[in-house]
Amino acid sequence: MRLPRSTLIHRLGKSSAQAAGDSRSPHAAPQRRRRKSSILGIVCLLLLAGAGYKHLHTYLQKPQAILVLGGDIERETFAAEFAQQHPDLEIWVSSGTNPEFAEWNFAEAGIRPDRVHLDYRAVDTVTNFTTLVDDFEAEGITSLYLITSDYHMRRAQVIGEIVLGSRGISYRAIAVPSEREPESIDKSVRDAARSVLWLTTGRTGLELLPYLNQAHAKRLK
Numbered sequence: 001m002r003l004p005r006s007t008l009i010h011r012l013g014k015s016s017a018q019a020a021g022d023s024r025s026p027h028a029a030p031q032r033r034r035r036k037s038s039i040l041g042i043v044c045l046l047l048l049a050g051a052g053y054k055h056l057h058t059y060l061q062k063p064q065a066i067l068v069l070g071g072d073i074e075r076e077t078f079a080a081e082f083a084q085q086h087p088d089l090e091i092w093v094s095s096g097t098n099p100e101f102a103e104w105n106f107a108e109a110g111i112r113p114d115r116v117h118l119d120y121r122a123v124d125t126v127t128n129f130t131t132l133v134d135d136f137e138a139e140g141i142t143s144l145y146l147i148t149s150d151y152h153m154r155r156a157q158v159i160g161e162i163v164l165g166s167r168g169i170s171y172r173a174i175a176v177p178s179e180r181e182p183e184s185i186d187k188s189v190r191d192a193a194r195s196v197l198w199l200t201t202g203r204t205g206l207e208l209l210p211y212l213n214q215a216h217a218k219r220l221k
Contacts, residue, residue, distance in 0.1 A: 066144065067144050069152070072149050076097055091106070146172065149175065156173075162192065162196060
């Protein structure tokens with residue numbers, strides 16, 4: 001027996017309304033929240049697993065060199081003592097003290113001159129990395145010790161993750177103690193952007209620094 005057309009339309013409309021009502025039922029919202037929570041939980045677990053693997057991989061790799069970022073004399077005196085404990089590693093000092101002092105400092109610590117590489121191409125923290133990363137890659141270096149002051153380490157690590165990471169080079173951070181406050185997060189953000197710019201264009205954005213610093217100063221007023 002065929003139902004009248006009007007009856008079919010009425011029943012279909014009623015079924016659609018019931019389905020819509022079910023999606024808005026008190027039970028639907030908690031289910032959606034649980035699904036979202038599950039997805040977020042999985043994403044977080046994957047991120048944590050990735051970070052854990054990276055840290056494990058870094059510490060399983062034996063560093064093949066020491067990179068010292070110039071800027072404070074204490075970094076170089078610390079590096080000379082550190083190098084005594086790692087006699088098989090060569091040392092790269094990026095734009096540190098003048099050659100006369102640097103050579104004397106390492107010689108006083110009993111470090112052979114052929115282990116020490118003094119490089120003066122860098123003009124700031126970003127270029128500390130960009131001027132040497134290709135040299136490290138050419139030397140077959142895939143892991144190194146990174147030495148800089150504790151207040152400077154956050155920014156150095158941010159840049160290192162991007163610049164060294166782009167060549168598959170990992171590092172272990174060795175912070176030199178100081179009495180200075182950590183740098184502002186703004187410097188890390190700024191230099192992270194410059195590092196990404198270097199990855200994509202080969203330029204470090206050094207010419208933009210005066211404008212970026214001026215804009216930052218205005219925000220602080």
